[in-house]
Amino acid sequence: MGIAERKERQRAELREQILRVARDMVMREGFAALSMRKLADAVEYAPATLYLHFENRDAIARELCVRGFQDLLAAFEPAAAVEEPVERLYRLAEAYVKFGLEQPETYRLIFMEDPKLSTELFKDAPDGAGPRSFGVLVKVFEDLKAAGRLAEEAEPWKLAEVLWAGVHGLVSLRLTCTGFKGSPADELARLLVTTLVNGLPELKPARAAKKAR
Template sequence: MGSAERKQRQKAQLREQILAAARDIVVREGFRGLSMRKLADAVEYAPATLYLHFQNRDEIAQELCAGGFQELWSFLEPAASVADPLERLRVAAERYVRFGVSHPETYSFIFLEDPKITSAVLRGTPKEGGERSFHLLIGAFQELHTQGRLAPGADPQRLAEVLWAGLHGVVSLELTCSDFLQTPAEVLSASMLQSLLTGMLLPGSDARAARTPGS
């Protein structure tokens, strides 16, 4: 390996080390606890070294958030291969809630910590994980519309927004005040999806794919 390749590899390794240390800080203290000086102490480099890899603290925070959205998409991606759009929605909803409950730190810092960071990532280019996750839901509702299975006037985009808002609400409640919930998060999300589809599907459309777990 030549010296140029070795330097490039070392640079990439240090960048990943910085991001890993930043993630540890954010998990413990939130984005408010992340600073370049604290991060420099964690990786045992001078603060000036960090600026060779990242412009500022916000760039690091946004990269962490973007990585979290990519993790979310990786968790949801198996649902994209489900042929029937109703079953696809059920699987996506189930996996979304499972991701949030089983990865609470990641879910918290991409959705609950700093709305400015989350908005910057979702509006940025490339959008990747967040956009793919949302379009998974939109695509399923669009297919239902194309197949003539949605009630007249039903808007696939709006239905996807309603579903994501509901799923986010279930996960947020589970993470922040689970003692108040009498029903498991997975069952709540399935019941919510069932209610949404019951109101939006035309009579005769098969809603059984959105069944509540255990039913």
């Protein structure tokens, strides 16, 4: 029964092609410029055909969100593999900022558009891409704590939240307040990590870690 399989394959292929073209459009002109009509034109189908593969425009955006997030996760991998926790922090922050600045429209789509587009990244499922990547950040601080380099009261989860907010702030401000001419983002990211790390109450070789950069 190879026919049914072929049909299924073709169906999946078209779906994939739609997503590819949509991704290109978003990355080139932003999510707002993604229109079902232009998208249909680009894949050479009638607009109505798109609705056989996606519930609506938001469904396409959600899919792009998920994939964009996977890209972010992939960009994290080398940094996440670093052994030394402090160095890992610097590398993670650097990777995050780099991703955001190099793929601004993807970043906007994931973290700055309608909440509806990114909810499923963080909703419930503890094994979703969102929680997993956030877990990478939490783990850094847990490792620090396990190594006895953090105070007893230190809460890895909260510290991870603060770090995430910091790098997200750096990226998103740069994407929106383009008129504001600030220092280079990667430089600020290092400063953020430095102050954060040196500020952790019981981090013993704080000064050394900073000087290492």
